[in-house]
Amino acid sequence: MDTLRAMRFFVRTMELGSLSAVARDLETTQPTVSKVLALLEAQMKVRLLERSTKGPVPTEQGLRFYDQAKSILEQYEGAVSSVQGLTEEPTGLLRINAPVAFGQFRVNAWVQEFLRLHPGISVELILNDRFIDLVEEGVDVSLRLGAELPPNVIGRHLAVVPRLLVASHSYLERRGAPLHPDDLVSHDFVRFAWSPGNMIDLHRAGKTLSARTNSRYRVNNALAIREALALGSGIGLCPEWLVHDLLTKDELVRVLPEWTASSQDLHLLYPSRRYQPLRSKLFIEFTANQFIGLPGFYPPS
Structure with missing residues (x-):
């Protein structure tokens, strides 16, 4: 069994609270998610989740394992990012969120340029006008205008x-x-x-x-x-x-x-985890540079 993959399935189950949501997020099927979680529990010889009509509920052991598993996955992603940084070949899926109009008016064109610069990266651009939970919805980077910053994110003030x-x-x-x-x-x-x-x-x-x-x-x-x-x-x-x-x-x-x-304040948000994938770091810097001299946006004081 691929233990890292199984840990990722478990962490996303804890964050999304639904096997079907995990299946959509990780582009697999619900039976596969259920099977992988069962194999993980069998390997560990401990019950991590209780199944109920309302969805999986973590046990005490599951709650404790979640923090450790999340930390391990972040360290692994950090190690991969470090290696990718040396080879300068970033890869993987980058999920970006932005307001609808701003996304259509500006971000969509920026993404096309970013994809041309980094052929190993693929992007999913999600446009909506609500504040989302980046971790729950699996978003790597979000651009947001106005309002207070949501909890559990890091915000980079890009413009006024x-x-x-x-x-x-x-x-x-x-x-x-x-x-x-x-x-x-x-x-x-x-x-x-x-x-x-x-x-x-x-x-x-x-x-x-x-x-x-x-x-x-x-x-x-x-x-x-x-x-x-x-x-x-x-x-x-x-x-x-x-x-x-x-x-x-x-x-x-x-x-x-x-x-x-x-x-309004424009912020670039990303999950408050210790390690950022290289593709996220590259997009964050790329986006910040787009606002230099851009009409309608002024540097934060």
């Missing part, structure tokens, strides 16, 4: 992203430009569907003001918001990276330009 009020010329010619944040309530405000309420906080010269908005159109995709604004659907509050090119081409203009919302 300003957020601006913008609209098209056609909309402003039709409805007039607001002169004060209080005027926003009488305009059509295009906003992200999951944003709570209708209030936005705006800042100017150290002063903060809460302005009410009226949203006839909400959408759960930032690229759709970008397109709607360019089509003249209303005023929107957007991260600068999303609309910088449209502002440059004068397809959108700043609204209330002296006012801004709180900036």
